[in-house]
């Protein structure tokens with residue numbers, strides 16, 4: 506991996522889609538792992554009150570005293586749990602569900618996550634933000650803090666349902682608070698090559714979104730992902746020879762060339 510040698514600015518990638526269950530959290534954890542394996546210093550940020558990433562990484566959310574909530578609401582340093590499968594994690598728990606209300610009248614609230622990241626940004630080559638399934642403030646401040654946005658999409662007929670709103674939100678953020686935000690690409694997920702609806706939707710995704718950003722190779726549907734997360738492991742740790750590990754690695758390698 507490039508590691509420190511060609512020390513570019515750290516890339517901050519928001520994994521974003523307002524739909525739930527499209528594999529945002531799964532991708533965040535697994536791409537983070539692959540990037541760490543490539544020699545990069547990786548921080549994962551869980552900004553979803555449901556705290557799935559925190560759980561997938563083996564922590565117990567309700568036992569945490571400090572979470573991303575403290576950083577964005579109280580402007581405390583981002584709490585970081587070090588070295589879980591080679592990655593660092595800023596964890597979440599349900600306390601984040603009140604952040605939106607607490608920040609209603611806060612000054613410069615759109616920049617709260619960006620400001621929390623700034624002091625530690627140099628310590629990492631890649632910072633991946635696992636967004637909640639909504640277009641609310643927590644996703645918004647993630648896009649404001651990010652250099653790139655990566656969009657997972659399920660390969661069924663609902664894939665396009667919210668894509669218009671999603672791209673509009675990215676455009677809104679680009680228009681003002683974060684002009685430099687770039688689309689890193691789209692990752693079709695939970696793909697079943699034997700299902701004609703999936704193959705048709707994948708073709709449509711590739712055709713319709715190619716103009717907006719790279720459409721990566723699809724990640725096949727496999728219960729191994731569910732099993733790995735239940736074991737609190739990245740897929741590559743749980744089942745190193747699983748074919749999707751190579752697909753994830755390829756995506757991670759292309760993220761290395763983001764500027």
Ligand code: ADP
Nearest residue numbers: 525526527528529530531695725726727730731
């Ligand atoms: P999101 O963060 O978008 O809500 P998750 O990453 O939590 O989605 O994934 C939702 C569920 O789908 C989880 O149980 C996860 O293990 C499972 N999952 C993720 N990727 C795959 C896949 N490629 N095949 C099958 N199940 C998957």
Ligand code: MG
Nearest residue numbers: 529530553557
């Ligand atoms: Mg999630």
